[in-house]
Amino acid sequence: MGILDIEVWGKDSKKREERLGTCKVDISALPLKQANCLELPLESCPGTLLMLVTLTPCAGVSVSDLCVCPLADPSERKQISQRYCLQNSLKDMKDVGILQVKVLKAVDLVAADFSGKSDPFCLLELGNDRLQTHTIYKNLNPEWNKVFTFPIKDIHDVLEVTVFDEDGDKPPDFLGKVAIPLLSIRDGQPNGYVLKNKDLEQAFKGVIYLEMDLIYNPVKASIRTFTPREKRFVEDSRKLSKKILSRDVDRVKRITMAIWNTIQFLKSCFQWESTLRSTIAFVHHKGEPLLYVKCTLFSGNIGLCL
Numbered sequence: 001m002g003i004l005d006i007e008v009w010g011k012d013s014k015k016r017e018e019r020l021g022t023c024k025v026d027i028s029a030l031p032l033k034q035a036n037c038l039e040l041p042l043e044s045c046p047g048t049l050l051m052l053v054t055l056t057p058c059a060g061v062s063v064s065d066l067c068v069c070p071l072a073d074p075s076e077r078k079q080i081s082q083r084y085c086l087q088n089s090l091k092d093m094k095d096v097g098i099l100q101v102k103v104l105k106a107v108d109l110v111a112a113d114f115s116g117k118s119d120p121f122c123l124l125e126l127g128n129d130r131l132q133t134h135t136i137y138k139n140l141n142p143e144w145n146k147v148f149t150f151p152i153k154d155i156h157d158v159l160e161v162t163v164f165d166e167d168g169d170k171p172p173d174f175l176g177k178v179a180i181p182l183l184s185i186r187d188g189q190p191n192g193y194v195l196k197n198k199d200l201e202q203a204f205k206g207v208i209y210l211e212m213d214l215i216y217n218p219v220k221a222s223i224r225t226f227t228p229r230e231k232r233f234v235e236d237s238r239k240l241s242k243k244i245l246s247r248d249v250d251r252v253k254r255i256t257m258a259i260w261n262t263i264q265f266l267k268s269c270f271q272w273e274s275t276l277r278s279t280i281a282f283v284h285h286k287g288e289p290l291l292y293v294k295c296t297l298f299s300g301n302i303g304l305c306l
Contacts, residue, residue: 002027008042008049009171019169021045030055062149063131069147071100071213081215089219096224097152097216099126099182101159103133104190105143109206112165112173113138119166120175122208126150126159127230135166140206152214153230155221157182163195163208176204185214 004025011017021042030036032055040049062070071077082088084097103122112118120142121135129150136142150159159180164172176195190211195204 006040006049006051008047017171021047021049023049025053027055062147064147064149066102066145066147069100069102070149071215084215084217084220086217086219089217093220093223094153095151096155096220097214099150099152099159099185100213101148101150101161102190102211103144103146103148103161104209104211105141105145106163106195106206106208107141109140109142109163109195110165110175110204111140112167112175118173118175120163121166121172123162123164124148124150124159125162127153127157137166152182152216152221154224155182155216156225156229159212161193161208161210163206174198176206176208178208180210180212182214185212187213 004027006023006025008020008022009017010020021044023040023042025038025040030053034054036053036055038049038051038053040051041047042049064070071080080098083095101124103124106120106122109118109120115138117138118140119135119137120139122133122144124131131148131150133144133146136144159182160177161180162177163175165175166172177198177200178193178195179200180193188211190209192207192209195206195208196202197204
């Protein structure tokens, strides 16, 4: 364990993000399995970050180079396979299996900089576990050659690999994404995956090459299927729905027309454009409100009593 770098970001009303400050925590100095309340002054701006940190060992999570790939060692692979064999189906029910991902390279990425290059790195997410590669600067065909190991808690999870462009103090730019269900993984087969957009609906630009190995206990995996899924700690921000936006715009139009017609009706009554209509309206107004308009706008109600 080493130094944990923390960045604090803010977002204004225009959804622009800005880094407010940074601080560091020496993880090696903290006791394990104990809640540690830390008050950390921010380095680059006034203010303090108050946080609660609990260190819990998590078996199976690691990052290494290709030369020290865990499952490449026959003896280590045999030991891991033995841990998830059928004879151990009733031991540590939360430890379902292990996933090893080799992030080899990417080709033909989008140029995010004015120089026609990018500074790409990869973020890998499986459940609440998140690991990332180093950044390769000024390159559209980066080679990371890193090995990531994740513990499997739910065999129905999906591995998400996102390529970003590092942009200094600003939020990284999106360069493409792939989502791979664990059950679709074929052990030890290098594959090229076409990068897609953020919604995974359309092809983006570029291909990423991954090689994956999955070892798990089928009995534990089956039992975990009937238990609630682990809650995601990192949630995506709510996206703007074009369908909802179109519906709300239509509502505003209809409400605007209703109010306009009401105003024109009242105007005609006061101007006595129709003697009969104006007389009935004012006689009726003595007993109760002349008109009540109830409009539903988005999630609230607007009442107009005339």
